[in-house]
Amino acid sequence: MSASLTRVVAALPLPAAGWTRSTDVVVVGTGAAGLMTAVALADAGRAVTVVTKGALGDGSSAWAQGGLAAVLGPDDDADLHVHDTLVAGAGLCDEDAVRTLVAEAPAAVALLQELGARLDLDADGRPALTREGGHSRDRIVHAGGDASGAEVTRTLGDALRARGIEVLEHTAALEILRTGDGRVVGLRVARIEDGALVDAGDLYAPAVVLATGGYGQVYAASSNPAGATGDGLALALRAGAEVADVEMVQFHPTVLWCGPGAEGQQVLVSEAVRGEGAVLVDATGRRIMLGAHPLADLAPRDVVSATIAAHLRATGEDHVFLDATHLGAEFVARRFPGITAACAAAGFDLSREPVPVAPAAHYACGGVVADLDGRTTVPGLYAVGEVACTGVQGANRLASNSITEGLVAARRCAALLSTEMATSAGVPATMTGTAGALDPAARPALAAATTRHAGVVRDAAGLTELAGLLGALPRTGPDAVLDAAAVETTALHTVATLLAAAALTRTESRGCHRRLDAPGTRPEWQVRLVHRLDRSGHVHTRTEPVRTLAAAQVVA
Template sequence: MQSVIERCCDVLILGGGIAGLWCAYHTAPKASVVVLNKGSFAEASTFWAQGGMAAALAPSDAPEKHFADTVAAGAGLCDEDAVWTLVTEAPKQVMALWHIGVPFDTDDGQLVLTIEGAHSVERIAHAYGDATGRAVMETLPRAVEQRGVRLYERATALQLLVRDGAWAGAFVLRDGTVELWRAKACVLATGGCGQLFAVTTNPQGATGDGVALAFEVGARVADMEFVQFHPTALAVGEVPRPLISEALRGEGALLRNAKGERFMPRYHPRAELAPRDIVARAIFMEMQETGMPYVWLDITHKGEEFVRERFPNIYHACLARGFRLGREPVPVAPAAHYHMGGIRTDLWGRTNIPRLYAIGECACTGVHGANRLASNSLTEGLVFGYRVAHAVDEWLHAPLPALPDSMPVPPSGYSDWQMLRQIQQTMGELVGVVRWADGLTAATARLTELGKAARGLATRWVTTAWLIARAALERTESRGAHFRQDYPASDDARWRVHLTWQIGGAPVWQHPPQRHQEPVHRLSNRQDRRNASGE
């Protein structure tokens, strides 16, 4: 093997958003921890999160209610054990984040909680009004570093190594040089894949690297077809597109088509407050019908002053692009936003590869099912980041794993942006909000061709994109965020299953596990009784 610089630590974390950093924070006291992040920390999706994080913290709330809302949004595909873990552990984790200094919005010393679409009560903790992610990323990296964790920006994982089926190391491009990183355990926390689509809210680093890296060494991936499209990204020619939070619709903003007509009441009884996937599809249909690349979001009845105060960051993002939100309607269109699928893990972030863990958006714990409930993903990063910080204990007293007998040639760190454009075009045209068999077949064929020519990181982007398109073709029904024009109905009898993929194998169908504890309706009744009795 040509010589590469070799580096070691106890726990190697690839990706420095909320999940990777929270995991690092809790692992650090007992082990040497390194976080490698592809771009700067300000480029993680976490930095851009607006609304906040969900946790049952209000007196009127309970984990049972958070559970019921999450499962309802997940359209029959949530793993109930995972959801229960999320909702019961969320309050403690959000409070812990507050205590390390994240400046959550408060009133009289108490967290201010707000409500978002499909939540039944106020449970979203937020910071800087509508810039929660920025508050997290201004605080967390510093706190992690103070615990002795080494953080490196512009360090990109290129390839994972396995020996005897267990994780053994990673090739990483850092400052233009390929290095070999060895550790006792590795945690993938590389975020989402919105950048594989032409129109997205996700920052540049969200190219689904972690999913492909893990898949290539034999990790199982699941629910790949479920990509959530946010209905209202500002329709400007930028990548990523600025997000216009659904909290505006919560405040009464209306959607109008190119003719100025309000259209949502034709699609759903809850009109603008219908679930995200329904609003995204309705906007898509209206755009198709009118031939315009956007519809209008109109909150003029509230006035500019109100909008500037309530949504300062969104207001200024619009203003910077020439739109006076609150004074005039602004153009919006759906954009790829969140990936429910990813590397299949258990409730402790373990993949099927010993020593390899996955957390955050690149993982699939089954918590989101076919559709994520708003503001559950930051919370997921905290809950499962914390859990993996404990799970890695199982390797801390083991020696470093040996390297493979026959080491591969260190990979190229080349990023083929031209190829990324082609992937984005394919995914945007054929694997978007509305899908159909011929389009998906064409997409997989095109991606297979692109894969033959791909080099360096582009091979990973093609792999993740192909898995999404292929899984979307396989699932001949519509469910949650996955809508097939040729199969517009859900088919519970056949398709209430996760599609799980492993390299070299056919897809495996897995029924979502139900909760092992008491059924939720009994818990809810008990909770209601407790509330009624004033306990």
């Protein structure tokens, strides 16, 4: 099936390049996936240039509290981890990719330790393990209690600096350079100074690796940092790559509720708190997850978020409560020091009172179509981490599989590029397509509308209204001066437009995607929605069968 659904920006009004440089590989992004890719490439003898629009280590990885999922416990095995991932993924996982991830996860954890990661250890000196939602065994490796992502980022950042890898900080990735036949030959970038784009130039390279993270900022409230604006997805789409499963946005069920109208990055209360025994309750103290799922408070995230959303619709309340008081103040403070401090800063005592929580946008299960080696549908373009859609996450990510996937994919991508890569970049073709960008003033309305109509639950009427609003947002013309805010707003508009179109097309409820007007999971929709962009900016969508289907029970 192929249909032209809607239209987005096909080309940006780029600043002229004032310089050129050559390297073997350009890596965009400095979260866990980008850092590991760069380190592994350098160890393989490749010249690497890393580009990040913020400072080194900025991104969602550093905020991750839970940890890394890996089979390390004596009562665990690979088949159980695979099964848990497939069940959480609700029928859209690629089983081959999942099995590869599970098989290589322990080695990724071991490599982190070799690089100096200070993981939390048990009495025998092995990585301490805990449990999170959807897992049938304790298999979450963590660090600093609830600072796992920060420790992973610190470790890999130190390894990158030790290898002398070139990093262009506060630098925007604007457009992927390609030859006339579509092969990648580099990236146009510009330095960001007070929001302006200055000193634009071209980095020539036969391989560009996108590790730019997700697009949580398409919503008004998210656990993601401010930079999670979907830049990589928009870059790849404009370069001819396919993207898929954009409607599958995971909402974390326990984000600290700090009042109506809260915007921007919100305080996440890790699923590991429930893994240690905390429970979700309503205003009367009644546990809301009992009877909702066999795993109760440790059900997969889509189930917990949907249950909370249904409770809030039925009661008219703004939030539920997470009760960890029975765990003891000493244990809570020691096991979750960061969360305890964040709650205290907001005026709540996690150890002595139930704290208010509600779902907020957290993780993009969809993204640029890629395999676990990072290959996309465009020669020379690779994607790893949250920006990629490998089939591992399916319709709903199993907790703590994300950093694990980023590290596994990064190592595999680097291994591939150490042996299979063109020796020179080639000559970029003249860029085509009518240039334009979204007016940055449209960003608040975009985020508010996406939150209202494409949140934990959606319906056709709201999604249709969202699509109409997005289509009417003001754009600048080809002669406008591009700045950093316009780049981000244009990327968010691209993401929101695809999200609305895909969610409207998928007339069922599956994983993260919940339709009030189509509550059942339908077998004919056990397919991926794949999008591509033509030169005029029209988005074309087709369905694609999931490559391998497992006999896992789908929890609707």
